[in-house]
Amino acid sequence: MRTSIATVSISGDFPEKLAAIAKAGFTGVEIFENDFLTHDASPREVAGMARDQGLEITLFQPFRDFEGMPEPQRARVFDRAERKFDIMGELGTDLMLICSNVSPISLGGIDRAAADFHALGERAAKHGVRVGYEALAWGRHINDHRDAWEIVRRAGHDNIGIILDSFHTLSRKIDVNSIRAIPGDKIFIVQLADAPLIDMDLLYWSRHFRNMPGEGDLPVVDFMRAVAATGYDGPLSLEIFNDQFRGGSARAIAEDGHRSLVYIMDQVKRLEPDIRIEVPDMPARVAARGVEFVEFVAGPSEKANLEELLSSLGFARTGGHLNRKVDLYTQGDIRIVINSDIGSDSFAGASYSVHGANAYAFGMKVEDAEATVLRAAALGAPVFAEPRHQGEVAVPAIQGVGNGVIYFLDDTPALASIWTNEFTPVDEKPAGNAGLTRIDHIAQTTRYDEMLTWLLFYTSIFETRRTPMVDVVDPGGLVRSQAVESLDGHGFRLTMNGADSRKTFAGKFLAESFGTSIQHIAFATDDIFVTARNLTALGFQALPISRNYYDDLEARFGLEPDFSDALRAASILYDRDEGGEYFQIYSRTFGEGFFFEIVERRGNYGGYGAMNAPFRIAAQRRLFRPEGMPRE
Numbered sequence: 115m116r117t118s119i120a121t122v123s124i125s126g127d128f129p130e131k132l133a134a135i136a137k138a139g140f141t142g143v144e145i146f147e148n149d150f151l152t153h154d155a156s157p158r159e160v161a162g163m164a165r166d167q168g169l170e171i172t173l174f175q176p177f178r179d180f181e182g183m184p185e186p187q188r189a190r191v192f193d194r195a196e197r198k199f200d201i202m203g204e205l206g207t208d209l210m211l212i213c214s215n216v217s218p219i220s221l222g223g224i225d226r227a228a229a230d231f232h233a234l235g236e237r238a239a240k241h242g243v244r245v246g247y248e249a250l251a252w253g254r255h256i257n258d259h260r261d262a263w264e265i266v267r268r269a270g271h272d273n274i275g276i277i278l279d280s281f282h283t284l285s286r287k288i289d290v291n292s293i294r295a296i297p298g299d300k301i302f303i304v305q306l307a308d309a310p311l312i313d314m315d316l317l318y319w320s321r322h323f324r325n326m327p328g329e330g331d332l333p334v335v336d337f338m339r340a341v342a343a344t345g346y347d348g349p350l351s352l353e354i355f356n357d358q359f360r361g362g363s364a365r366a367i368a369e370d371g372h373r374s375l376v377y378i379m380d381q382v383k384r385l386e387p388d389i390r391i392e393v394p395d396m397p398a399r400v401a402a403r404g405v406e407f408v409e410f411v412a413g414p415s416e417k418a419n420l421e422e423l424l425s426s427l428g429f430a431r432t433g434g435h436l437n438r439k440v441d442l443y444t445q446g447d448i449r450i451v452i453n454s455d456i457g458s459d460s461f462a463g464a465s466y467s468v469h470g471a472n473a474y475a476f477g478m479k480v481e482d483a484e485a486t487v488l489r490a491a492a493l494g495a496p497v498f499a500e501p502r503h504q505g506e507v508a509v510p511a512i513q514g515v516g517n518g519v520i521y522f523l524d525d526t527p528a529l530a531s532i533w534t535n536e537f538t539p540v541d542e543k544p545a546g547n548a549g550l551t552r553i554d555h556i557a558q559t560t561r562y563d564e565m566l567t568w569l570l571f572y573t574s575i576f577e578t579r580r581t582p583m584v585d586v587v588d589p590g591g592l593v594r595s596q597a598v599e600s601l602d603g604h605g606f607r608l609t610m611n612g613a614d615s616r617k618t619f620a621g622k623f624l625a626e627s628f629g630t631s632i633q634h635i636a637f638a639t640d641d642i643f644v645t646a647r648n649l650t651a652l653g654f655q656a657l658p659i660s661r662n663y664y665d666d667l668e669a670r671f672g673l674e675p676d677f678s679d680a681l682r683a684a685s686i687l688y689d690r691d692e693g694g695e696y697f698q699i700y701s702r703t704f705g706e707g708f709f710f711e712i713v714e715r716r717g718n719y720g721g722y723g724a725m726n727a728p729f730r731i732a733a734q735r736r737l738f739r740p741e742g743m744p745r746e
């Protein structure tokens with residue numbers, strides 16, 4: 115599989131871009147003219163730089179507004195094209211992109227454009243180069259790949275072909291099946307980009323909001339299926355104009371790009387097994403069944419605090435690890451692990467020294483743990499392994515958000531019996547059961563500009579989908595929240611919160627924990643009111659919620675006063691959607707702003723109580739730092 119990315123897609127100067135692109139695993143690069151013009155090196159030197167990085171230059175894009183020009187402009191664009199053909203020889207690339215004319219003085223007409231391209235093809239042939247024609251979605255006369263193809267067809271020249279760009283086709287909702295009629299060898303290159311669905315001017319949307327295939331909402335897989343059906347087997351080139359990516363980490367964005375291409379082609383290959391493009395073999399996306407455990411690392415006093423909090427939630431210590439300073443706390447199907455091996459050279463110890471006490475790992479229940487790691491590795495995720503003591507099972511794992519660890523457990527005998535084989539039972543009676551049954555979801559906090567990275571990470575490896583993004587208003591700024599859920603909607607659930615500002619509660623947690631990942635864990639109960647009573651008996655202190663919230667709730671949902679009084683008395687938050695009802699209780703915070711949540715879903719409530727988040731945040735801010743949150 116030949117993979118390429120346009121230099122405009124990532125940040126940095128020209129050498130930095132090439133290095134990041136090569137490191138991420140691309141085999142080629144599209145040189146955007148500005149990157150080339152602003153870098154002080156000759157075309158030969160640029161060719162050498164790409165070669166040194168092992169990159170082929172797949173495409174050069176040196177000028178625009180070519181076809182259909184009246185004289186005297188027509189003569190000038192032909193001269194210009196020839197000058198660029200000379201440069202291409204030195205650059206060591208044979209393919210030039212010309213996008214459809216946007217000039218107000220250009221003249222329309224398919225035959226006129228075809229004649230211009232035929233004449234250009236003659237000149238290109240003399241230089242041994244090829245020219246690809248791309249329909250811009252906002253081209254003055256040509257804005258549809260079907261018309262661009264008709265021009266190329268009528269030009270009838272071996273050195274003239276079409277360039278397809280998923281954005282231009284999909285943004286205008288052009289039927290992708292029209293691509294199937296184009297002979298694969300007349301498609302000179304394919305550019306891929308996705309974008310979030312936003313209703314705005316096409317040019318502005320394209321120049322600022324494109325993102326990696328799989329990160330947006332466009333049907334890029336359908337587009338690529340149609341392309342693959344033509345027999346095309348050339349490079350797949352990302353051309354991503356995105357304001358955030360331009361300022362982001364070149365390394366991370368390039369890695370996301372490579373992952374997105376592998377992911378998109380894996381999907382295409384499964385739908386069109388006979389395609390000519392070679393796609394790396396890997397197991398299919400893995401069904402995620404749920405979160406089986408969450409593991410904290412904590413020092414002695416933090417461990418005592420966490421134990422007290424867990425005990426007030428009805429957990430009891432039920433196991434101790436055979437070899438390690440690791441304890442297991444359980445209730446219902448929930449397992450919480452506390453690792454206090456902070457002095458050692460273990461990964462937990464390293465995590466503690468960077469982040470302090472934190473939930474640095476979680477275990478995911480999957481269909482096939484080994485296959486999960488194979489797939490994750492094929493998609494560029496770092497595989498995680500630690501030295502084992504005798505008798506310990508190797509649990510397949512990778513690293514994810516905030517360098518945290520994701521372990522995979524399945525029903526194979528060794529992994530299924532890990533809790534009985536590696537832990538000695540401890541006969542501690544819980545102070546009382548709170549009725550918590552399972553982990554409903556975990557919530558991870560990241561910097562906003564990493565959200566797309568992690569959403570792509572989860573959705574490409576696991577059989578999951580993203581829910582729409584919601585804005586959560588924190589007095590210190592906006593936090594954006596999006597969930598990743600297994601396709602059945604309830605097996606696995608994870609929410610991602612992207613914080614821009616350290617003045618928000620989430621942003622502050624991120625800053626003070628030096629970028630750990632899990633900020634809260636939500637436990638499910640089948641009866642929130644019974645759980646609330648049990649918790650009170652256990653001495654649990656719920657996060658107190660303002661009286662105004664309940665007045666508003668009563669009005670908004672038309673609640674019976676008795677019902678809203680019961681909610682208020684137990685500090686329960688409430689929401690409702692078409693499917694059902696949602697109840698939430700929050701704990702007070704632990705450490706730098708970690709907390710637990712208890713939820714009950716009645717009926718088919720599908721959300722996470724986003725509309726309640728501002729009230730939860732306001733309450734946390736009141737309690738967390740009575741002296742106030744930082745203002746810097």
Ligand SMILES: O=C(O)c1ccc(O)c(O)c1
Nearest residue numbers: 211213248279320321353
């Ligand atoms: O926005 C543009 O001008 C532009 C230029 C070249 C392309 O290949 C493209 O898709 C867009």
Ligand SMILES: [Mg+2]
Nearest residue numbers: 248279305353
């Ligand atoms: Mg393009």
